[in-house]
Structures are given as structure tokens and as C-alpha cells.
Amino acid sequence: MNYVGIDLHKKTISLCLVNQEREVLNRKRFYCHDPERIVAFFEEIRPFEAVVEATASYEWLIGLIEPLADHVLLAHPKKMRVIAESTRKSDKLDAQVLAEFLALDMIPQAYRPSKRQRAHRILVRQRSYLSRRLTSVRNKVRRILSNYNADQKDLFTEAGLVYLSKTSVIEADRFVLDQLVVEFRLYTQQLKEADQRLEAFAREAPAKEAEARAILATIPQVGPVTIDVVLSELAEVSRFRSQKKACAYAGLVPGQRESAGRSRELGITKEGSGSLRWVLVQAAWRLVNSTTRWGRIFEGLLKRRGKKKAIVAVARRLLCVMVSMLQSGRGYKAAMG
DSSP, rough: EEEEEHHHHESSSEEEEOOOTOOOOEEEEEETTTHHHHHHHHHHTOOOEEEEEOOOOOOOHHHHHHHSSSSEEEEOOTTTTHTOSSOOOOOHHHHHHHHHHHHHOOOOOOOOOOOOHHHHHHHHHHHHHHHHHHHHHHHHHHHHHHHOOOOOOOTTTTHHHHHHSSSSSOOHHHHHHHHHHHHHHHHHHHHHHHHHHHHHHHHOOOOOHHHHHHHHSSSSTOOOHHHHHHHHHHHHHOOOOOOOHHHHHTTOOOOEEEEETEEEEEEEEEOOOHHHHHHHHHHHHHHHHHHHOHHHHHHHHHHHHHHHHHHHHHHHHHHHHHHHHHHTTTTHHHHOO
């Protein structure tokens, strides 16, 4: 069996081929825009296993070589510390280290979402992007109007936009406001289309995903937007060995620094998806303001930890509840006893 380590970049890939004894048999470098030569190389070395780090653009390469390979693995970039912390770092050496670890069956694997999970994540992240852009436009409009003491609550209704068009401002601000209104209408329409596409996507859900959606929907104050973000970012919840692992994946666990036998707790790591953390915190606020049970949890934490840390702790606990529900298949009331 041959083992291939692949160091993938935006324009090039570096390959290192080793045997079971980890002897280097060949090294190659290809341009990513030359898939024919890449395929030809892999056809010549069959049978083989290959490994590539889980970078942002790995999917096209795996799709290209997977039909030829006995097995293609995704290496977890953070766990491959031997590469990340190497003082002698180059594409050639990185590919060789990957190949040698593969030959030794020591690759720390990263999760590879299914095609539907990838599509779901793309749609959800596009919706989040449009929502952020729309918020940015609104803030800019209000900032300009505040210079004229002309801001009002219903500014982004149709009546409010008419009011905005008639507000007396200097010529430069009028030019900017007119462009921002065009952006506002564009992003509003695109956000509506994204919501419609996600609704259609949910209607096409297979049985397992539909069940997960129904389970999460039993949580008070958790709606379709929260459900979409949670399911798309967590993907297959059974891949987490514990609730703590899921919280670490979401970046909701505190970091820790230890020296000379003393440890100090840091802020949350903020690793993983920012959208997932944001939607959990927003859901946590809705829960603590609308339910007695979660309100009491928040109040107890508030006295000891302060407002920001308390709501993050509630968000972390909410994620634990979600993971438990999804893994057990129980609704909210049954899970909470």
C-alpha cells in the first residue's frame, strides 16, 4: 500500500509518497488548475491511501481523488501540532509528515460533513451574512440621521423610508443615504429569498433531520433560525463523545492557563462558529426573560459571575440540553424532567 500526504494551498498542492516503512518514494508539486495531471499521478500509484488537512478548500481535491483511492482521510489541523509548531516548516516537509503519520495510522481525523450538511451550512451562513449586512446598513443610516436629531423608531418601514427621503440633510449625506436605501432594499429582498430557500430545504429534510428539527422546536423561544444554525454547525451530533466536547467545539468553554502548579481561568475560547455562539446567546436571553426556570438559573449565576459571564454560562447549558435531546431523541419537557 502507498501512502500520500497532501499539502494543499490555494494555487498548488505538494505531494509526498511513502511506503509502509515510511521510505519516501516520490515527491510531486502540481498546480490546482491542472486536475488532469493530478489524476494521472494518482492513477499510477494505486493502490493508495491519502490524507489532506481540513482546510477551507479541500472538497474539490477529495472529490477528484476519492474514486481512485482506497481511503482518503481529513487531518485535523489543530491536532497536527507537529506541523503547526515545527521550526523547519515547508510544503515538502508538511506533506511528508502527513504521509508518515498516515502510514503509522496516527492521523487525528477531522469530521467531514455530508453533501446535505455542507449545503445546509452554506445556506445558513449566507443568511447570517445578509443579516449582518442589513444591520450594518441600518446602523449607518441611523448614525447619519442622529447628526440631524432626525432618527425615529419606525425608520425602516415604508412610511419611515418616505420620511427618510424627505428629511433635510446636506447634499453629501443625501447621496450616501440614497445609496444606503438601495442597499437596504437589496439585502431585505435577498434575506427574504434566503429564508424561503431554507424553508424549502427544511421541507426536503430526510427523516432523521426532520426528527431533530422537531425535537429542537419543543424548546421555548427556539425558532427556525436558531434550529437551522444549530443543526448546520453541529452537523452529526453523535460525533461528540460528550456535551463538553460539543461546547468546546462551539467555543463556549473557558480557556485555562497553568504555570508552576497554579491555574487561571481565561475567557471562553471562541473557537468554532461565531454564528453558533451568537444564536445560542440570543436564545439564552429569550429564555431567561420568558421562563421561570431559566430565569432562576441566570439570577443565580448573575450574583456570582456578572451579567456577561452569566448569559454565556446559560448559553453553554442550553447547548448541553440541545445535545442531550438530540442524542436521546426526547423533547424538551421529557429531557428536563
